[in-house]
Amino acid sequence: MATDKDAEFVTGEARARLMFEQTKVLASSGLEYTNPLIPHLSLLSTTLTPTPKCTFLYTVQQAHTNRLNTLHGGCIATLFDYCTSVAVSLVSKPGFWEFVGVSRxxxxxxxxxxxxxxxxxxECEVVAIGRQLAQLRGTMRRRGGGGEVFATCEHGKFNMDARGKM
Incomplete structure (x- = not known):
C-alpha cells in the first residue's frame, strides 16, 4: 500500500535533478562539502536506459588547482564522489537507496x-546496484575538441537505508 511519504518521493531523472538543485541551495549557504565546486558545475543530461547515467559540465577554476595550475586531484575525487552519487539517485526509491548510500x-x-x-x-553511470552494494563508474574528459580523458573512477557504495534493521 502506498503511503503519503511514497507519494511525495520523486523518482528517476526528476530525482537526480532535484538532488542537484538541493545541493546548489545548500552550497550557496555554505552547508555542503562541495561548496567551492557546485557553482561551476551543471547537470547536462540524465538517462535511465540502457544504463542509468548522468552527465555534468564543470569549468576548471584557478582556486581548484594545484601548484602546477591544473585541477587538483582532491577536487577531481570530490567531483567524482558527488556526481556518481547523483547517478544513484536515478534508481533510488523509497526503501531502495533512498539516501544514495555512503562511499566504501x-x-x-x-x-x-x-x-x-x-x-x-x-559522465557517471550505475554499473551494478543491489540491495546493499553499488558499483559506479565515472569518466572526466575535455568537452569538445579531442575529448581527451583527464581521469576515471570506480566508486563503490554501501546502502545505509536499512541501518538499524539488521
Missing amino acids: TLNTTYLRPAEVGAEVEI
Missing part, C-alpha cells in the same frame, strides 16, 4: 592534467 571505495585514476578554464564533461 573511490578509486581515481589521473591520466592527464586539466588546465584552468578547461570545460570538463563528467
